[in-house]
Each structure stands twice: as structure tokens, then as C-alpha cells.
Amino acid sequence: MHHPYQGGRHELGQNFLVDRSVIATIEGLVALTTGPIVEIGPGDGALTLPLSGSGRPITAVEVDPRRASRLARRAARNVTVVNADILRYRFPRHPHVIVGNVPFHLTTAILRRILPACHWREAVLLVQWEVARRRAGVGGASMLTAAWWPWYEFGLRRRVPARAFRPMPSVDGGLLTMERRGVPLVGERGEYQEFVRQVFTGRGRGIAEILGRVTHGDRASVRDWLGRENVSPHLLPKDLAADQWASLWNTVGGRDPHTRAARVHRRPGRS
Known part of the structure; x- marks a missing residue:
């Protein structure tokens, strides 16, 4: 058997x-x-x-x-x-x-x-x-x-x-x-992870277009980040590296009241 x-x-x-x-x-x-x-x-x-x-x-x-x-x-x-x-x-x-x-x-x-x-x-x-x-x-x-x-x-x-x-x-x-990591690249986990979710699921033909929607039209900050990180506006979220995600959050995500508001009723740390 x-x-x-x-x-x-x-x-x-x-x-x-x-x-x-x-x-x-x-x-x-x-x-x-x-x-x-x-x-x-x-x-x-x-x-x-x-x-x-x-x-x-x-x-x-x-x-x-x-x-x-x-x-x-x-x-x-x-x-x-x-x-x-x-x-x-x-x-x-x-x-x-x-x-x-x-x-x-x-x-x-x-x-x-x-x-x-x-x-x-x-x-x-x-x-x-x-x-x-x-x-x-x-x-x-x-x-x-x-x-x-x-x-x-x-x-x-x-x-x-x-x-x-x-x-x-x-x-x-x-x-x-x-x-x-001994020192995390960003501070607040829940807000950052909600931001990542919004970027990954956002509509657009490239990172610049997606970020334009996610940041509710904060094109100056997006342009600043793209130039500083030498990122093509046509890249997709999956193409970004760890340090680019951190700098993106620190440039446009962490300061955006809409991103913070979207986190209400979400458990911190969920992704």
C-alpha cells in the first residue's frame, strides 16, 4: 500500500x-x-x-x-x-x-x-x-x-x-x-506602505503620470524627484530601486495630506 x-x-x-x-x-x-x-x-x-x-x-x-x-x-x-x-x-x-x-x-x-x-x-x-x-x-x-x-x-x-x-x-x-536594516530608509511604515499601494495600483503610462494622480497634481515635486534621481518618466513602479522608493516618499509622499488621510481605517503595516 x-x-x-x-x-x-x-x-x-x-x-x-x-x-x-x-x-x-x-x-x-x-x-x-x-x-x-x-x-x-x-x-x-x-x-x-x-x-x-x-x-x-x-x-x-x-x-x-x-x-x-x-x-x-x-x-x-x-x-x-x-x-x-x-x-x-x-x-x-x-x-x-x-x-x-x-x-x-x-x-x-x-x-x-x-x-x-x-x-x-x-x-x-x-x-x-x-x-x-x-x-x-x-x-x-x-x-x-x-x-x-x-x-x-x-x-x-x-x-x-x-x-x-x-x-x-x-x-x-x-x-x-x-x-x-540597521536604520530604516523611511520612518512611518503604515503611511509609506499605503503610498506604495497607491503608486502600484495607480493609473498611468509611466511613473510621472501615476505620481501626478497620486500626489493630486503636485507636478513640481514629481519633476524635482525625477530629475534628482535621474528617473525616466516612462518607468513603471516595478522598475524603482529601494533607495528611489525612499527618496520618492521623502520628496512627495510624506508631505501629502491626501496620502495621510487615505490611511484612516487601515491597520499599520499592511501591504
């Missing part, structure tokens, strides 16, 4: 990492960090077991109860296995590092859970390739990336071929790193 857990349960989106070189790359990236580790979706411990060799405390959060209990029996003393859904898990209230081979279909949901959390410092995540590219702003950033860029640096480390997983997914993975 086929065991339902053999090779990963499809409904849990489990694609287990089997490529030693990828595991070694993740180990190397994690070794550049310090402090306790929270691992997302450890599965059978492909990352947990090698990472535990560092002696650092590891909390491995696994949704599958059978895999969680099996890993708990195999893992070293510095590993605590928690049988929980990462989307409901309460992250520690002390500095820590997040590591994980993230279920591809849950990548964005998990990122939306992680990004507002306060106490982690670095994250090393294996996610779907296209998501990793967009989060790192390669070939165009997403609204989620732009909304969080002032607080985090995103990095794309390497492409991970589908054959590195069992069962093999239909798309490649990508190694994404996220590091909290």
Missing part, C-alpha cells in the same frame, strides 16, 4: 531538498549569521540535521505531526521540534534567524507572516524561483518588496533546479536572503 507520507504530502506542498550542494550553500549562508534559528518546514531534517552541528539552538516548526515526531527522535539536543502551522506560529520575542525550504504555494503567505514580525534579523529561504527574483527586485520588484524595502535588504543567492527536490516540482527554486 502506498504510504500517504512517502516522498511528501502533496496537499502540504512538501518538496524535500535532496541536493547536497544546495544544502551546503544554505549552511554557508546561515553560518554568516548568529543566534538561535527558527526553521520553517523541516520535513525529514535535510537542513535541520546539518545545521544542528553548529550547536546553535534550533526551533524546527513542522506542520506534519508524523514527520515532527520522527524528526524529534532523530535530532540533536539543541533542536526543539514544534508541531505547528508556521502561519499561526508565534515567532520568538528575542533576536533570531529564520531558515527554511518554504512550500512554494505558501511562499507569499509565509512572507506576509514573517515581514511584520519584529525580532528576527536575517532569513535564508528556499522559495519558488520567480518569487525569489521578484522579492529581490531582479527584473522588476513586486508591490510586496517595495512595501518592505525600507526595512529589509533582499538578496538572490542562486537558482535551485527542480531536480534538487523530491518529489520534483514543476518549477525551479531560488535562494532568497532577507536582512533587517
